[in-house]
Amino acid sequence: MNSIDQMRERKLQEMYHRIQKSPLYKKKLAHIESNDINLHHLHTLPLTTKEDLRKAGIFGPLAVDKREIAQYHESTGTTGIPPSSAWFTQRDLLTGGRQLKECGVHLSAEDLILIRFPYAMALPAFLLQQAAWQTGAGVVPASGRTVVTPPYPRVLCLLKQLSVTVLAGLPREMELLAETARLEGTEVSTAFPDLRALCVAGELMSDKRKAHIEKLWQVPVFNMYGSTETANIATMCEYGTMHIIEEDFIVEVLKEDGSEPVANGEKRLCYDHHAFSSRFTTTEIF
Template identity: 65%
Template sequence: MSGINRERERKFRKLLVRIAKSPLYTEKLKNFDTASIGLDQILTLPLTTKEDLRKAGAFGHLAVGINEVAQYHESFGTTGEPSASWFTIEDMELGGKQMSACGVRLAPEDLVLIRFPYAMSLPAFLMQQAARQTGAGVVPASGRTPVTPYPRVLELMKRLGVTVIAGLPREMELLAETARLLGLDPAKDFPALRAICVAGELMSERRREHIGRLWNVPVFNMYGSTETGNIAAMCEHGVMHIVEQDFVVEVLKEQGLEHAAPGAKGFAAVTTLSHQASPLLRYFNEDVVAVEPCKCSCGRTGSKLVHFGRRRDRIEFGDAVLDARDIQDAVYSLAPVPDAWKVIEGRNGLHFILDSHRGADWTEEALRAQLTGLLSVPVTVEIAAGNALLDRDDLVRNAPSKKPVYIQKLDAAVPEAPTAMSDLLDRGRRLLAARKFQESRELFEKAVALYPHSADSHAWLSAAYGRLIETGIMLEKMNLLPLLEKEIATALEIDPNHPFARRMNGARLLNTPEVLGGDPAAAADDFRYCLDQGMDEADIWVSLGECYMKLDDPHEAVRALQEALVREPGHERANELMQQVTGLQ
């Protein structure tokens, strides 16, 4: 047995003693003779799932006294239920050393700008530890806060001579795009920058190469989680080395009962050999990975890890199985590489939404052919209009960064589906507000096709039809009116009390001549219902005022219009109608 294996065996036996102090593992291991189990028998021990951690609560796998705790962190999964992790001072120091295994080789001359979020997540603190241990300075420019928006981060980098940036891969892309918007070239205008360290998101090789080209520096990836700390770090040759003295990473076949062959894809189960405060045994983190022995040019031996993404992001079409890494590699193979992208799973293929400031260089036909060829599944492509996918105005304003979503499932049985529909509706609403009525119509029609039983989808499609009717010529109005009526009727059939559908129905009843079915009294009922439901907007009060004018009730009309003007004093239509109604009194 080699020295490293003897050390791992010793740590594993100590772990089984230490871990039994936590309530979660007291219960999990009560029927196991852990004193007689070695690393070669790890498959006989139970897995720890994310659900186990959530059910155990914040203190469920705490294995030390609260007086020994230095820091608490937690991460949120797709359920919104947090999973907790605790750290002693020793754990934090060890986490910094695990980060230091990265090929960036921090030195006292470095000034590291940390762009990871500091609130509750772990990587920012471990990178800070790594910087302190190597003597490097730190600029704490946390993401997802208005205190350090993108322009300020770029200004700090330039003014202070930052040598290393550490953060989520997406932050590196958005900082580069912000630099472009501000007239800077990220590859030339930050001469002190020598390297980028990333973690927290999937990083395929093509994505790493792309970020390296944007900034003209090497990019080093790290793999871990808030629950475990940093499991693997990339060396200067682009190989992700597992920190084997601190972690056992098993790769399990689909059923989880046996190990996959070396180098084969499977599901990770991570055991934290060195963690003191909240150690984990065979933590099934739902990641798809491959692990195999390697002898690297950097001099390290042991195992290397390749991360393929989360199990929940895996997409299957017939015999084709696509992991998130496959999709990411395909997207980052495009020329130009998108500034923003999203893929939506449908029953008949994948729908890609792509955004680039060089979008004029693309054609949907060429993009569709390339992505179909790379992924071997049916593909449709949409080139995003305006700020529908990436709001560049937010990048140059004092707006906090947001958590990205790249892959959305549309199968009704998949929990992510409502999020995908919400995304379509959000983008459609933005286009509607920007007066891009035809583009919004197309997105809402897509939402209706994918979600035929969603009152939201039908109601917003009716809104797009309504705007097109307002601005169209007579023939277009005549063609669109039946479509508007059909969508409103469908929305109300699905949900008779849907506020926005009632609002659209009120607008239809108000603006249709009475001989063709208009009914201002019924319209007023709909608008009052919307107000009762909290839709307290000036436009609704104006519409209600118009109803009262048609019903020859100037007193109520004035009251409604006054309410509109309280909410929006400069409302043009409210002022115009107020002049009319007061002139009639």
């Protein structure tokens, strides 16, 4: 067994015992013998679906004492009622920041990042802020979709006046900001000489859409993939390829009914990237 698998197995065992405190998993895993859990057993464990999380209620996924809670979040990308709940400790948030540090944008103390993700029930703004703090980058919290949100012309002014180097938000925000600039008679491709990159998440990002946004802004776009329940799962490297954060996640590609793994090399379409199934989705996953 190589070193990364040894680390994964240790984390899996630690997590497996920890989540027994969660009402959801205490019930779900009651019939599983946990004395010798290892990576080879992973495919035998029951899946957790969005529906499971909704049925578990607000406190169902919670696996720590309330005194350890740092933040509460809810899924925002689905139409399910009620939304699924996610509880985060300080350790979870630090881990989420570390995961986003893997992004090819390579934040540093020289950067000033304007965060346009909503500072609300969604998670990306908080994790990206953690990544900025961990790398020494400065933050401009220009939250979107709130009553105190700076309007688009004001965001453009902030980008210019503050010499922002990295802009982060939904892909749609990048398109709307570019259109606002166009209506004002400005081209974003030349108006912000200090801007070096865009970080996006939260919406489907095809190769064509990525190329379109890069053409508008004339800087590289770095996509991030995850969910409220799992935090960040994959980030895009400097060459534009998505990489799973293997330190924290083992990704299984299953048939649509979840019955068995898909054969190596076989392709599967994901129609709704929020309608996932996983083995575990709770605080401090690994």
